[in-house]
Ligand SMILES: Nc1ncnc2c1ncn2[C@@H]1O[C@H](COP(=O)(O)OP(=O)(O)OP(=O)(O)O)[C@@H](O)[C@H]1O
């Protein structure tokens with residue numbers, strides 16, 4: 001029986017009168033890849049914002065590896081092991097590709113103000129080791145040759161990849177990907193699909209994936225959760241979902 | 255990433271550079287050209303360099319607008335002046351073993367800097383919750399509050415301490431205008447700030463400047479880094495204040511530290527280039543020397559500043575140096591890499 005990584009019960013948030021998410025429950029196991037789909041404005045990104053502490057839930061609870069995460073700050077949740085990417089890419093555009101990844105290592109770095117200013121041996125050693133680690137990680141995404149590029153100058157598809165690389169660099173157990181294939185051409189999407197499969201094997205990480213590209217979702221997700229108007233309307237295996245009348249109705253607009 | 259060999263070479267080059275600079279000043283001095291007037295401008299450039307580079311940490315690298323830097327300078331100036339005064343009195347009263355004026359000065363600097371850092375913490379914790387214009391207004395307000403409080407402290411006016419009087423200029427402050435000492439202190443301060451920028455701290459604050467939400471989603475405790483940078487920056491404003499207090503006139507006035515003073519430093523940061531230490535140093539020296547060179551127009555100083563600012567904003571919105579950094583090592587080895595200019599690429603829309 002694989003261990004549960006992320007578990008939410010009855011999770012919800014209301015913005016004033018609008019219940020953006022309500023009664024959301026999910027149980028993601030080790031190394032599982034779960035899809036989260038739903039029409040525009042259904043509340044998918046809001047679920048991610050709840051899981052990463054950007055919004056504080058107004059109801060319900062969620063746990064990571066058995067630890068309660070409610071009310072924790074974003075950086076504390078990242079430290080606990082949830083990392084994400086954004087629907088609208090949020091890279092550090094004016095920093096290099098390498099630096100984008102290095103930032104994610106910062107939380108685990110030991111050097112302090114004094115050793116950094118005095119440039120002690122330990123400072124250089126750590127800098128060298130994280131740069132090595134960053135290069136290895138970039139190599140997984142075939143970005144090692146662009147380490148010195150300004151992140152904002154990368155082609156779109158590679159920006160998406162770099163964002164995933166940066167999320168992985170936080171050493172997360174749970175990865176939340178918000179529409180990683182949005183705006184990609186079919187070749188880039190195919191590449192991304194391969195990439196997601198590689199990192200699952202290599203990092204044995206659980207993934208929750210929001211995606212509008214149905215072929216991608218049906219292709220790689222083991223399980224799918226469908227939400228509409230902030231509530232779960234269906235969940236199950238990809239083939240079950242694709243035949244579910246409620247899902248079809250939600251997508252075709254009744 | 256440089257290896258050990260390159261790092262040692264770079265260090266040597268920097269040390270030689272510092273030596274040459276000191277030597278140049280020494281030659282200038284021994285030729286008898288360092289009169290009191292030039293010395294004054296020299297010292298003014300030094301504390302301006304510390305002020306502008308430290309403000310650049312907050313404005314250029316962290317990307318927050320702070321209009322109260324002169325307030326921290328005031329804290330450093332008054333604290334250090336009172337400390338050296340107290341030590342001087344204690345030595346006179348023979349309750350303390352005599353120490354050299356140099357040591358007194360350094361104790362003064364350290365106390366001034368720590369006091370300024372403490373105020374940085376007190377101001378920074380509430381202020382950094384706000385952003386942009388609000389932060390600008392609140393730092394401006396705090397800067398003025400600090401000044402007005404100093405004005406009303408009895409021990410910070412007149413002869414100071416026990417025989418002090420509120421509302422008056424603080425007089426009889428020790429003089430420490432040894433250009434070599436001040437130059438060395440300035441270089442050490444700038445060196446420390448450059449080391450800060452080129453470490454995980456500098457990386458973190460530049461990431462926060464680029465994207466606050468992405469930074470926290472990548473595990474950065476953004477509040478911690480913001481407050482730390484603010485405190486760090488205030489610390490050096492305190493050092494600059496200490497140099498200012500002991501520059502040789504022997505007096506301190508609360509009106510030396512109005513928000514106009516803060517604005518002057520802000521202008522220097524913007525002109526030099528937000529996020530360029532080279533730009534900060536060049537702007538600080540230029541704008542300290544220039545008004546003296548253009549003595550005849552001194553009344554129009556603010557006008558000249560404004561025109562300069564408008565021109566720079568029109569033709570070079572990232573400041574004169576953008577984010578360029580001068581490197582003696584690269585100049586000597588001729589292995590200059592083309593710096594990728596970030597400015598144009600950033601304007602791709604918000605997505
Ligand atoms: N901070 C907020 N304040 C008020 N309403 C919000 C806020 N954030 C999200 N919402 C609302 O919550 C609902 C769900 O938004 P969300 O962004 O989660 O949708 P989504 O499923 O990600 O849609 P899309 O497929 O377009 O990305 C929307 O109606 C949105 O307007």
Ligand SMILES: [Mg+2]
Pocket residue numbers: 044045046087
């Ligand atoms: Mg969304």
